[in-house]
Amino acid sequence: MFRKKLHTRLLAAALLVLVSGKFTACEPEDWMLSIDCGDCYGYAPDSANLIINLTINAENDSVPLTFYRGDYEEGMIDWQDTATTEEFYLYSKMNSNYTVRATYRSGDKIIEAFDADNMELYNANAECGSPCYIVKGGIFDVALPE
Structure with missing residues (x-):
């Protein structure tokens, strides 16, 4: 017993x-428990879109973004732009680590939000058949808390 x-x-x-x-x-x-073969590329892309989720509101109708190749502390700026929608895309090199900084205003204060991720290519030939390449990562959340 x-x-x-x-x-x-x-x-x-x-x-x-x-x-x-x-x-x-x-x-x-x-969080995915399985591979979605509908996301397959039939070739191995060398670049794909980074996806940045951010906050656009009355006080922040445009948000400056700075993209760093590698860690923020390394200081290697890859790209700078300004977002005017809550989802922003930047076509970037695959198999690289990126850090994104969003700069918000709150009254007379500046709020900086950071997120980092590695965008890499996953070979899903075994799961989906050959050829099948899936982009993993490259999704950033620099939205302000609600």
């Missing part, structure tokens, strides 16, 4: 660890 309870508890604990690890990942695409 004791052995059966121990076995059940160990099995439940192992299942909990496996499931919680999948849903505590940092990136939205990490």
